[in-house]
Structures are given as structure tokens and as C-alpha cells.
Amino acid sequence: MTILATLKSRFRTALAGLTDEVDTCLDLIRASGDPKFGDYQANFCMPLGKKLGRPPREVAEEVVGKLELDDLCGPPEIAGPGFINLRVKDARLIEQLTAAVTDARLAVATVEQPRTYVVDYSGPNVAKPMHVGHIRSTVIGDALCRTLRFVGHKAISDNHIGDWGTQFGMILYGYKHFVDAKAYADNPVQELARLYRLVRQLVDYHGGRAKLPVLKDKITQQENVLKQRTAEAGEKPDKKTRKTLRKLETDLAETREALKSLESQLAAVDGDALLSKLAAEHAEIGTAVLQETSKLHASDEENLRLWKEFLPACEDEIERIYGRLKVTFDHTLGESFYNDRLGPIVDELLAKGIARESDGATCVFFDGQDVPMLVRKKDGAFLYATTDLATLGYRMETFRPDAVLYVVDHRQSLHFEHLFTTAGRLGYDDVELKHVSFGTVLGDDGRPFKTRSGDTVGLEGLLDEAVRRVAAIVAENDDAKPSGSELSAVDRSNVAETVGIAAIKYADLSQARTSDYVFSYDKMVATRGNTATYMQYAYARVRSIFRRGDVDIDALRTSGATILLDSPAERALAMELLQFGEAIELSLADYRPNQLTSYLFELANRYSTFFEECPVLKAESDELRQSRLLLCDLTARTLQKGLELLGIDVVDQM
RNA sequence: GCCCUCGUAGCUCAGAGGAUAGAGCAACAGUUUCCUAAACUGUAGGUCACAGGUUCGAAUCCUGUCGGGGGUACCA
Numbered sequence: 001m002t003i004l005a006t007l008k009s010r011f012r013t014a015l016a017g018l019t020d021e022v023d024t025c026l027d028l029i030r031a032s033g034d035p036k037f038g039d040y041q042a043n044f045c046m047p048l049g050k051k052l053g054r055p056p057r058e059v060a061e062e063v064v065g066k067l068e069l070d071d072l073c074g075p076p077e078i079a080g081p082g083f084i085n086l087r088v089k090d091a092r093l094i095e096q097l098t099a100a101v102t103d104a105r106l107a108v109a110t111v112e113q114p115r116t117y118v119v120d121y122s123g124p125n126v127a128k129p130m131h132v133g134h135i136r137s138t139v140i141g142d143a144l145c146r147t148l149r150f151v152g153h154k155a156i157s158d159n160h161i162g163d164w165g166t167q168f169g170m171i172l173y174g175y176k177h178f179v180d181a182k183a184y185a186d187n188p189v190q191e192l193a194r195l196y197r198l199v200r201q202l203v204d205y206h207g208g209r210a211k212l213p214v215l216k217d218k219i220t221q222q223e224n225v226l227k228q229r230t231a232e233a234g235e236k237p238d239k240k241t242r243k244t245l246r247k248l249e250t251d252l253a254e255t256r257e258a259l260k261s262l263e264s265q266l267a268a269v270d271g272d273a274l275l276s277k278l279a280a281e282h283a284e285i286g287t288a289v290l291q292e293t294s295k296l297h298a299s300d301e302e303n304l305r306l307w308k309e310f311l312p313a314c315e316d317e318i319e320r321i322y323g324r325l326k327v328t329f330d331h332t333l334g335e336s337f338y339n340d341r342l343g344p345i346v347d348e349l350l351a352k353g354i355a356r357e358s359d360g361a362t363c364v365f366f367d368g369q370d371v372p373m374l375v376r377k378k379d380g381a382f383l384y385a386t387t388d389l390a391t392l393g394y395r396m397e398t399f400r401p402d403a404v405l406y407v408v409d410h411r412q413s414l415h416f417e418h419l420f421t422t423a424g425r426l427g428y429d430d431v432e433l434k435h436v437s438f439g440t441v442l443g444d445d446g447r448p449f450k451t452r453s454g455d456t457v458g459l460e461g462l463l464d465e466a467v468r469r470v471a472a473i474v475a476e477n478d479d480a481k482p483s484g485s486e487l488s489a490v491d492r493s494n495v496a497e498t499v500g501i502a503a504i505k506y507a508d509l510s511q512a513r514t515s516d517y518v519f520s521y522d523k524m525v526a527t528r529g530n531t532a533t534y535m536q537y538a539y540a541r542v543r544s545i546f547r548r549g550d551v552d553i554d555a556l557r558t559s560g561a562t563i564l565l566d567s568p569a570e571r572a573l574a575m576e577l578l579q580f581g582e583a584i585e586l587s588l589a590d591y592r593p594n595q596l597t598s599y600l601f602e603l604a605n606r607y608s609t610f611f612e613e614c615p616v617l618k619a620e621s622d623e624l625r626q627s628r629l630l631l632c633d634l635t636a637r638t639l640q641k642g643l644e645l646l647g648i649d650v651v652d653q654m
Numbered sequence: 655g656c657c658c659u660c661g662u663a664g665c666u667c668a669g670a671g672g673a674u675a676g677a678g679c680a681a682c683a684g685u686u687u688c689c690u691a692a693a694c695u696g697u698a699g700g701u702c703a704c705a706g707g708u709u710c711g712a713a714u715c716c717u718g719u720c721g722g723g724g725g726u727a728c729c730a
Contacts, residue, residue, distance in 0.1 A: 027670085034673075046710055056710075080673055081710065125730080162730070243720095310708050335730095361728050370656075370726085376730040384730050413658065416726055439659095440724075477692055486690090499692095512668070515660075516723075523666075527692045529678035530668090537692050545689050589670080598668070601677085612685095612694050632689095654692075 001109055002581040003088060003096065004029065006072060007040055014066040018059075019048060031579065038077070038085040039575060045082035045315040056082030093574045094563045100577070101557050101630055102151050106638055108581040111154030117155045118395050119145050120406035122327070125162035126314035126334070127171055127196055130321055130459040132519055133409075136438050138512065139505045139647065141407040142327045143593045144436070151584060156330050156399050161318070161390060163311060163334035169293030170199040171286065171310060172303055176292075178278075199253040202278060202285050205269045208262050215259045224250040297381075299340070321459055326647060327502065333391070341390035342382040346375050349389075354425045364422050373418035388419050389426075396428055403432035405591065410437035410514065426581045439516035446518070457519070467500035469525045474499065474654065486653060495651050499533055500525070502648045506532035509646050510597040530601045531585045536650055541611060542636035543652040545629075549617040553633050561626040569610040570631065575605045577634050580642065593646060600642045607635045 008026045015022045026045035032041045045063065049056030067076065072092050077085045100107040121141020126128050139159070148155040174182075174195030184191040205302045226248045233241045269275045282288075296303040315332070322328065346362055349355035355364045355375055363372035375386045395404060406416060416435035423433060474496050478485045487495065508525040510531075511517050527533045546553055565571045583599030586592075616632060619625040640650050 028672085030670080033676095037673075045671080050710060083673070105690095123730095147658075165730070359727075363727075372727065374728050379728080380727080383728070410659075411724055412710095415730090417658095446723090477690085480691065483690090484685085510668090513700090515667080516664085518667090526679080529666095531678090531692095533692065537690080541690055541693085548689055586670080587716090594668080598677090605677095608693060609695090611689080615689070617689050618682090640677085654690085 002585070003072075003092075003578055004031070004040065004582050005109075007069075007086065010067060010069055011042065011063070011071070013068070014063050018063070019051070021051075031582065032085065035186045035572075037079065037083070038087040040086045042086070044184065045084065049082060060084055072197070088575070090565050091570065093565060093571070093578060095551040096578050097563050097630075097634060099576055100634060101563075106580060106634070106641060107578075108151070108584065114152045114154060115147055115402040116399060117145075117153055118399050118401045118404045119148075119155055119157050119407065120160050120405065121157070122322075122329075123160045123162065123408075124318055125165060125167055126318055127163075127167045127192060127310065129193060130318060132457045132459060132462055133441050134459060135462075135504065136441060136508055136517065137407045138322075138325065138327055138586055139508050140436070140438060140593060141405075142325075142647045143509055143596075143645065144405065144407065144588075144591055146647060147584060147588055147593075147596070150641075150645055151588065156401070157328070158331040158333055158395070159329040161315075161332060161334035164297070164336040164339065166289065166293050167196060168296060168307055169289040169291075169309070170203065171196050172292040172296065172306055173289050174199040175306060175310075177282070188310075189317045192310060192313060193317075198278075199285065199289065200273070201269065202224070203284055203289055205266060205275075205279050206283065206286050209268050212259075212262065212266070215255065215262065217257050219252065219259065221250065222255060234510060241326065274478060294381075302597065319462075324463060325505075326649070333394075335387050338387050338390040338394065339525070342386050345386060345390045345393065346382070348426070349375060349422075352426070354422065366421060367417065371414075373415075373422065385415065385422075388415075389422065392419070392433075393426075396431065401431060403434060405434050405436050407436045407438070410439060413437055434591070437511070437514045439511075442516055442518045463501065463504065465521060466504050466525055467496050469521060470500035470503060471496035473525075473527060477654070491653065495654050498649045498651050499536060499654065502532035502536060502643075505646065505648055509593040510601075512594050513592050520644065530597065532643070532648055535600050535604045535643060536654060538607050538611075539636050539639045539643075539650045540652060540654045542607075542632045545616050545632055547652075549629075551629055553629070556626060556629055557633065558624070561630060562623070563630055564624060564627040567614060569606070569613045570628075572634065573603075573610045573631055576603045577631075577638055580638050583642075584645070596642060596646060600639060603635065603638060603642070608640075610635075 008029055011026055011029060012022055015025055019025065021631050025042075025048060027224040027277065028044040028047075029040060029042045032038050032066035042063075045060040049059045053057060057078055064076045064078065064084060065075065069086070071089075073086045073088055079085050087643065096107060119141055121144075122134060122138040140390050145157050171192055175192075178195060178198060180191060180194075183194070226245070229241075229245060229248060233245060257279040269279055292303060296307055312475045343586075344353065349363065349364065355362050357363075358365075358372065361374050362376035363374050365372045373385050376382055377388070392404065395401060408416070413435060416433075416437075420433045420435075423431075471492065474487070474492050478487045478492060503524050503526075545551070563574075565574050580603075583596055585653075587595035587599075610631070614628055616625065616628040619628055643650060
């Protein structure tokens with residue numbers, strides 16, 4: 001039990017009879033923001049006093065009088081308008097730390113009521129190279145699963161891959177027309193990726209050609225509207241008109257920008273002899289690709305056979321990246337898996353009156369919203385929403401979850417709002433459906449990463465670049481060690497891989513989930529401040545102490561050596577160590593991994609201070625040496641476990 | 655038009671209605687006979703976009719204004 005939980009239970013007893021809103025009060029007991037107010041503070045006397053019509057300090061007096069905390073804290077202090085400040089007794093800290101020393105869970109309790117979660121994350125389109133846009137979902141989802149499991153929940157990870165979309169139409173078309181048989185035999189993944197890119201480029205080219213006059217028209221139209229409005233507005237337009245004009249100007253600028261980029265895209269093909277020849281020969285490629293996709297969906301024998309042949313190669317490709325990220329899934333049930341359920345779910349929606357026809361499409365409408373959710377197109381094809389409903393149905397039947405978490409970009413919040421409302425109408429009402437949304441990955445220019453076209457950074461290239469940059473730092477630091485370099489070439493390369501991947505993951509996890517994320521190598525690979533490297537470094541320093549002191553830490557843990565907390569640095573470290581469980585709880589309360597990263601940063605900080613101020617191997621006495629070794633051990637294990645919950649590894653030496 | 659989000663130090667960002675708003679970069683000033691200086695210590699830096707409101711108490715909740723981003727019927 002965390003110290004906070006113990007405090008709450010004591011307060012619960014003391015509050016009995018005083019109010020019937022005990023839980024509300026208990027929520028106002030927190031770790032102190034400022035050490036000078038002690039370790040914990042209870043803030044409920046002000047609202048409670050108001051409610052009871054009594055002075056808050058008087059209420060505080062009464063509560064303090066009833067509190068039995070002598071074994072846990074020093075005398076409570078009533079401060080300011082009615083805060084109760086608590087300082088945990090060192091003896092209690094020592095007792096809890098001692099328990100953690102021999103506990104594999106570091107004295108973090110499991111939850112009383114375990115739940116079953118289905119966590120939907122990553123979800124790349126196979127057969128398309130994974131890019132930087134996939135990193136957030138993958139990393140956050142993985143961290144949530146690990147953390148949920150650690151506290152005793154059942155977390156079922158399910159990778160809802162896109163294995164049934166238009167990209168297969170492209171590959172099918174490419175395979176039938178452009179395949180290099182030898183290249184395919186040698187390395188199917190690489191060849192399929194080439195085919196995808198080629199067909200994609202040709203489709204975009206013809207699409208772009210068709211779009212060109214449309215864009216030009218649009219620009220003329222926008223120019224005219226702007227001119228007309230400007231004239232109408234006169235010399236002194238009011239505020240609202242000015243705003244409208246400004247909007248028209250930015251719209252026009254955007255359209256011009258789009259035209260420019262389209263023209264350069266077309267020029268790239270036109271300027272390439274081979275590409276322009278292919279483009280001319282495959283003028284109808286756009287519709288042909290859609291036909292290949294429809295044939296696949298209609299179980300065309302050849303296309304289905306080819307799809308089954310391509311799929312394993314595509315899955316191997318994404319598995320390789322997951323292997324490097326050390327991300328695993330319990331299930332990988334892609335869109336194709338739900339193909340048979342799409343028709344029936346639409347029928348059900350219609351039969352129950354949840355959906356109806358509109359403009360030839362099948363739609364679900366929502367109160368107060370003009371936009372419906374489409375579940376079947378005019379041409380009979382199903383959509384994203386249809387698959388998601390079918391998927392939810394399957395998950396409910398199969399896993400019987402208490403909660404389903406969708407770790408998906410916040411731009412899809414409307415989709416999930418629709419999806420969840422519809423699920424409620426279908427009768428899925430005793431399950432928590434949660435869109436764990438996250439901010440967009442932005443480029444250096446502050447614009448969202450393009451998913452359809454443009455130069456996206458491939459995920460693998462990103463990992464390589466991060467590792468390469470870290471490798472340089474590893475070499476530089478190892479060379480600069482006072483007693484000479486310690487790492488072999490192999491060691492250095494392993495450290496670079498672990499630290500590099502960690503840097504990428506941590507940069508993402510330490511950011512508040514809902515805010516946008518600016519992709520930057522420098523930020524990801526920074527070695528200072530709130531970074532994985534800082535924690536890994538703290539961990540490595542502990543390991544270094546054990547190595548140099550030739551410490552048998554297993555023996556020490558069971559030796560019954562006592563922990564001493566005489567210096568401020570030791571006490572601060574101890575207090576921080578004991579708040580690991582609270583940090584995990586906070587992190588899970590709204591699925592925010594950055595709560596855990598903040599905690600670990602704070603812990604590593606406390607350790608660094610301790611490291612500077614408290615000699616371990618050269619401690620004044622043997623007793624103190626053993627105590628400090630135990631603190632080092634607890635710190636290392638907490639850092640390791642905390643990072644592990646985020647999907648990040650540590651290294652013994654760096 | 656409607657809906658959703660964001661606006662906090664020069665920069666990048668934390669901040670569960672609680673006390674004097676915090677980190678990291680960058681700046682400045684220190685710390686290597688000592689367990690890894692990928693570190694530590696200190697200084698400086700703020701009208702929490704603006705205006706009202708609710709509250710004992712607001713960066714946080716509500717309303718409005720200004721500014722940024724996103725979404726908005728047959729892509730996923």
C-alpha cells in the first residue's frame with residue numbers, strides 16, 4: 001500500500017460522522033507541492049468548513065484530533081486557511097523501503113479490482129512503409145499495456161492492421177504489370193515496396209493531371225471573390241469583415257501553394273523519361289487500381305491468391321520494426337479478418353433503425369449534428385466506420401472487456417464520438433470506450449506530416465538516424481573517460497541501439513499525450529534534461545558503483561542491513577522512491593505516460609544529488625555504506641522498472 | 655457556418671480547483687586530487703492571450719473576444 005493510500009484510510013476513519021462526502025475529501029489529499037509544507041497535504045478543510053458553516057481551521061482541529069497517525073507521521077500542522085500538512089516519520093520511510101528491498105514489485109500493490117482492457121494501437125497499413133506518424137500510437141499503446149499489466153489488469157493488445165485497403169490494389173496492379181521476377185524472388189518485401197511506390201506515383205500523376213485545371217479554376221474563383229469582397233468592404237471594413245477577408249486571403253494562398261506543389265510533382269514525372277513513358281502507357285491506372293481492389297474484396301481467385309502470398313511478407317516487414325522497438329501484440333486481427341461481418345452489421349443497424357439510407361448511402365445520424373457516420377457507400381462498399389463497428393462486436397464477444405482503448409490520432413475524435421454513440425445504441429453500454437487521443441506529429445515546418453504523399457520520413461530510417469547520432473555521443477563520452485575507454489566496439493554499438501531507440505520513445509512519451517509533437521532529431525537525441533538518457537545514465541552510475549565496489553547486491557538485500565536517512569539528500573531520495581506506486585496510479589488515471597516520465601526524471605534528479613553529496617563506497621562507516629548501497633539498488637531497480645513500463649531498456653555501462 | 659482543441663519564461667514544454675506557477679534548453683557565475691562531468695550547485699528570466707463570471711481559493715471550471723491548429727457525406 002502506498003503511503004498516500006494509508007493516509008487516506010486513516011483520514012477516512014477520522015472523517016466518519018463529520019460528512020457523508022468522505023471520498024470527495026480524500027481526493028484532496030496530495031503529495032505536497034513544496035517540501036516546506038511537508039510530504040503530504042490535506043486540502044479538504046476549506047470546502048468542508050464552508051459546507052458545514054464552520055471555520056476551516058476549526059474543522060481541521062477536529063479532524064486532526066481524531067486522526068491516528070502517530071506510527072506514520074509527525075504531529076500534523078494546520079497552516080494557512082486550513083491546510084493540514086503532514087511529514088512522514090523517517091522510521092516509516094525506512095520500514096517501507098526495507099519491504100521494497102526484498103520485493104520484486106518494489107512494494108507496488110496490484111489493483112483490488114482487475115479489469116480486462118483491449119488496447120488498440122499502432123495499426124499501420126501493411127504493404128506501405130511505416131513512417132514517423134506511426135510512432136506515437138505504437139509507443140503510447142505499448143506503454144499503456146505494460147503499465148496496466150504491471151498493476152494487475154489484463155491488457156489484450158490488438159493490432160488492427162490495414163491489410164485490405166487500396167494499397168493492395170496498387171500492389172496487385174504493380175505486380176501484374178511491372179514486377180521484376182528476380183527481385184521479387186530475392187527480396188519480396190523490397191520489390192513489393194518498390195511496386196507500391198511506383199504505382200502510387202503513377203496514380204498520383206494522373207490524378208494530379210485531372211486536378212490541375214480544377215485547382216486553377218478554384219484560384220480564379222477565389223481571386224474574384226476576394227476582389228469583390230474587398231470592393232464591397234470599402235475603405236474602413238468592420239472587424240468581422242476584416243476577419244473574413246483575411247480568411248479568404250489565407251485560403252487563396254493555400255490553394256496557390258497546393259498548385260505549386262502539384263506542378264512540381266507532375267514535372268518530376270514529366271522530366272523522367274521512363275516514368276513519363278509508363279505514365280503514358282497506363283493512363284487509366286487510377287480506375288484499374290480500384291478495380292483490382294474491388295476484385296480482391298469480391299474474392300476474385302487470382303487476386304485473393306496473390307494477396308495471401310503478399311501478406312506474410314508484408315507482416316514480416318512490420319514485425320522486423322516491432323522487433324527493433326520491442327513491441328509485441330497478443331493479436332493482429334486486421335481489417336480483412338472482419339470482411340464477413342461488414343454486411344451483417346449494416347443489416348443489423350438498419351433493422352434496429354439505427355441507420356438509414358440518405359443520398360444512396362447508409363448512414364447513422366446523431367442529434368444536433370448535421371454530419372452522419374457513413375457505414376455503406378452509394379456503390380455498396382463499406383467504410384472505416386463499418387469495420388470499426390464489426391471489430392468492436394468481435395472484441396465484445398471474444399474478450400468480454402471492461403474497457404476498449406483506442407490509441408489514435410486526435411484528428412479522428414469525431415469518428416470515435418460517432419462510433420461510441422452508435423455502439424451504445426447497439427447495446428454495448430457496460431463497457432468503457434475510450435479514445436486515447438494524441439497530438440499530431442508535425443514536421444519541422446510546423447505542418448502535419450503528410451500521410452498520402454510528399455516526403456515522409458520512413459520509420460526505419462528514423463531509428464537508424466537516431467542510433468547513428470547516439471553512437472557518436474557514446475564514442476565521444478567513452479573516449480573521454482578519465483581512466484580510459486571502457487567499452488568494446490560491440491558494447492558501444494549495443495549501447496547506441498538501446499539508447500537511440502529509448503531516446504525516440506521517451507521524447508514521445510514525455511510529451512503530454514494530447515499536445516502536438518514536433519518531430520526533431522535534436523530533441524529526440526538530446527542527452528540532457530528530461531530524457532531517457534538521463535535516467536539510463538543514473539542507472540549506469542549505480543551499476544558502476546556495484547562493479548567497482550565488487551558488491552554482491554543479492555546478498556546485501558537479504559542481509560538485513562538497515563537503511564539510514566540522516567542527510568537531506570538521502571531522505572529526499574527515499575521519499576521519491578516510495579512514490580513510485582502513486583506515480584503509476586496517476587499515470588493510468590487518464591492514460592498519460594508523461595506522468596510516469598516526470599516521476600522518473602524527478603527520481604533520477606534526486607539520485608544525482610545524492611550521488612554528489614553522499615559517497616557510497618567511501619562512506620564513513622560500514623553501516624552507512626550498506627545503507628547507501630541499498631538506496632542505490634532501490635533507485636536502479638525503480639528506474640529500470642519504470643522505464644520497462646514505458647518499453648525502454650537500460651544498459652549497465654554507457 | 656458548425657464542432658473539437660490549443661495559447662504558460664527568449665525557445666521547447668510540465669502543471670488532478672489549493673499556499674510564493676515549475677522543468678529542460680539557451681544566458682550568466684561556480685564545482686574534477688573523490689563511486690561515470692552524459693553530472694552537480696547557484697543567478698536571472700512571468701500581466702499563465704484578453705475581458706467578465708463562479709468559488710473561501712482559478713493557469714485550471716463557465717461565458718465572450720482575439721489568435722493558432724484540427725475536423726466537418728461516401729479515404730483510413
